[in-house]
Amino acid sequence: MARRTHVTTSINGLPTEFLCEPRQSVLEVLRDELGLTGAKEGCNNGNCGACAVILNGRVVNSCCVLGVELEGAELTTIEGIADGEKLHPLQQAFLEEAALQCGICTPGFIVSAKALLDSDPHPDEHKVRFWLAGNLCRCTGYDKIVRAVLKAADAAETPVP
């Protein structure tokens, strides 16, 4: 085995250290070294978005980032989206709108949609569809997913009584 590199980073707000080979992707590090299996391997070549994570405030495909690139970075994965037991409005909306079937694409959609709402809390449908164009779903046909994202954006607008 090639020499492993020591990486110090922050994952979901927690200081994290790990060892990895330079050739290991962030997706491999998350799943195989750190036991964070929420990000999914779909295509492993940057097309499907199932492995989306938020790196230093931007959504990226974790299959196209090397683990060693995480030195000093801040990473958010699907495991860091909910507030403890309380679901994020996006997660709640995906449940309510039945925006998933097999579920493989769902973590990527939710992470990508969170990055969207972080940058633009009130996107229109057009913007949601273009933002999520790099996330592929082979089950639902996207309408329910888009509806869920728009609902979550609306929910954020209305404070819970």
Place this chain on the structure above:
Amino acid sequence: MEAFEYLAPSSLAEAFTALGNGKRSMMLAGGTDVIVQLRENRRHCDQLIDLKHIPELMSVDIRSDGGLDIGAAVPLADLYNNREIARRWPGLVDSASIIGGTAIQSRASFGGNLCNASPAADSSPSLMVHDARLVVASASGTREVPVEAFFAGPGRSVLQPGEILLRISIPPQPARSAVFYHRFIPRNEMDIAVASAGVRLALDESGERIASARVALGAVGPTPMMVAAAAEAVTGQAPTSETFAKAGEAAAAAAQPITDMRGSMAQRKHLASVLTVRAFERALQRIREAR
């Protein structure tokens, strides 16, 4: 994926030292092509040199002379999210905003897109019609290469071992000019061009004649290509649909496409014409809207 070493130099000098150590090197910018190619054993290296910690490669400079310098590793999202760039160089946003989806644009760069040297790369025709120069650095100095002279074939550029693409330098654009770039794909988003066309149109002082034009095509030959005949066909003419049609004919005549899974030779020739005509129309619209 074969094993390699990872280096993250924080200066150009450090990068050139690493490049001179005799090992097979590859450069890492956004990694959206390179990491996939290494994984699929389509490319090989002993060491991967991450360029994103070198300030020169990550900076954007809107120059006082009206030009624009873009560090080779600057992510595409940094370009179209920059309001001044989006306002003054919409023809760059045309390509930066359609290379992959959001997650790709967070990382991918014009420099990486150029060095990957795909004949269908969206950045190439849009930069070519801007008359962009590529500043290439090595341990012994820098040299400038016009974008249209950068490509040597599919997947190959004129970069030599020991050289790094430093920045893309866009000169001030002519008065009363605008660029428009677009492509044909069978989907709405997230696809590779079947054919593409970029145009820069400049009007004379009267606004009724074409002072100059630049036309570039993508995905219709082994490299992106300038079509001088299309520019000549319109220069001095009135900016009308008849004039633009002549440029379209010249573009179709210059195109040397192949037939592959994305499209046939005949379809691509036809697209070269249609995309060129429409790019002229849209560039003209941009000039008029800016007035």
